[in-house]
Amino acid sequence: MLLNQKYEIFPTYGQKEIVERWLHYCRQLYNSALLDKQRKYKQNKENYNRFDMQKQLTIDKEAYPFLKGIPSQPLQEVFLRVTKAFDNFFRKDASYPKLKKHKDYNSLTFPQFGINKKGHKYAMSFSANGKLFNTMLGEVDILLHRPLEGKIKQLIIKRQGQRWYAIFCVERQAVSSSIDLNNAVGIDVGLHQYAVLSNGKAYENPGFLRKQEKQLMKAQRTLSKKKKGSANYAKQAQLVRQHHEKVTNQRRDFLHKLSFNLSKDYSVIAVENLNIRNMVKNRRLSKSISDAGWGLFRNMLAYKCEKQGGVLVKVEPKYTTQDCSSCGERVKKSLSIRTHICMKCGTILDRDHNASLNILKKGLKQLATTE
Numbered sequence: 001m002l003l004n005q006k007y008e009i010f011p012t013y014g015q016k017e018i019v020e021r022w023l024h025y026c027r028q029l030y031n032s033a034l035l036d037k038q039r040k041y042k043q044n045k046e047n048y049n050r051f052d053m054q055k056q057l058t059i060d061k062e063a064y065p066f067l068k069g070i071p072s073q074p075l076q077e078v079f080l081r082v083t084k085a086f087d088n089f090f091r092k093d094a095s096y097p098k099l100k101k102h103k104d105y106n107s108l109t110f111p112q113f114g115i116n117k118k119g120h121k122y123a124m125s126f127s128a129n130g131k132l133f134n135t136m137l138g139e140v141d142i143l144l145h146r147p148l149e150g151k152i153k154q155l156i157i158k159r160q161g162q163r164w165y166a167i168f169c170v171e172r173q174a175v176s177s178s179i180d181l182n183n184a185v186g187i188d189v190g191l192h193q194y195a196v197l198s199n200g201k202a203y204e205n206p207g208f209l210r211k212q213e214k215q216l217m218k219a220q221r222t223l224s225k226k227k228k229g230s231a232n233y234a235k236q237a238q239l240v241r242q243h244h245e246k247v248t249n250q251r252r253d254f255l256h257k258l259s260f261n262l263s264k265d266y267s268v269i270a271v272e273n274l275n276i277r278n279m280v281k282n283r284r285l286s287k288s289i290s291d292a293g294w295g296l297f298r299n300m301l302a303y304k305c306e307k308q309g310g311v312l313v314k315v316e317p318k319y320t321t322q323d324c325s326s327c328g329e330r331v332k333k334s335l336s337i338r339t340h341i342c343m344k345c346g347t348i349l350d351r352d353h354n355a356s357l358n359i360l361k362k363g364l365k366q367l368a369t370t371e
């Protein structure tokens with residue numbers, strides 16, 4: 001089982017400059033590999049793969065010596081990102097890969113960490129006094145607020161707003177237990193209530209989060225009234241960024257707690273395999289959807305269920321809101337209709353509760369056919 005453990009790091013001004021430079025070059029490399037891949041496909045249907053990109057990099061390193069000033073691990077990992085972006089697109093999980101802007105490229109991946117079998121240090125390792133170490137950076141302060149458990153498989157250095165983080169991917173033995181199908185729940189995630197369970201329990205979006213989001217919107221409105229390029233604009237933009245970061249952190253916190261509690265309470269959890277891309281087509285909904293962090297919530301549920309020895313089942317979302325959970329009759333309803341009323345069997349349920357019951361039913365059926 002692979003898990004991520006995240007710690008804040010505190011690079012000095014000089015170290016930040018170096019890492020920013022690495023990010024910049026990795027992003028350029030990403031964009032140029034992306035363009036090469038597109039061009040080669042258009043010209044002669046050539047499948048320009050990771051290894052071709054790597055060969056090109058060897059040539060580029062001779063022509064552009066500055067590329068030698070970046071650890072080669074994160075440089076090569078860039079190509080994995082490019083190929084993954086295309087794979088996701090072909091699997092219909094993502095839209096067509098785009099060029100990355102500065103704000104979209106925030107992390108460097110070191111696929112190896114620590115000391116190899118021969119006793120040599122990889123590009124990133126711990127120094128004797130427990131700091132993060134790289135020969136070009138020197139020692140970087142890290143706050144290990146909880147112990148790192150398991151074998152470290154890779155390290156990601158990430159910029160988030162004004163802060164920097166080290167994310168270790170560690171391998172751990174999974175807690176094995178037989179799955180209890182009787183302790184199963186379906187979850188419908190939505191905008192009105194964050195999550196509604198098939199047993200009728202509902203979780204609201206927390207109030208402090210709504211308050212923070214209102215403040216963020218207000219700060220954004222103020223920003224739009226300021227003159228671009230002015231000192232006041234820059235100051236307000238900084239404020240918006242801070243609010244944004246706070247909201248993101250609090251939402252993540254809320255989702256961590258909720259997903260942890262759910263994974264602890266239930267052995268089987270069924271959720272919809274929502275295609276975010278299709279949903280965002282509905283413009284009016286798009287902002288709240290991306291804000292609600294559903295994708296993130298599902299990912300958290302997935303690894304927390306695994307950690308607790310349970311299972312997360314993703315079901316096809318078709319008709320989960322329409323169908324009657326007691327008799328199966330299809331009852332069409334628009335988004336504004338909040339109650340499910342079945343004329344055939346007389347069932348009356350909250351719309352989201354009805355959906356979560358359908359999700360559970362589909363999930364259990366899916367489990368029965370795959371195991």
Ligand SMILES: [Zn+2]
Pocket residue numbers: 324325326327328329342343344345346347
């Ligand atoms: Zn019915």
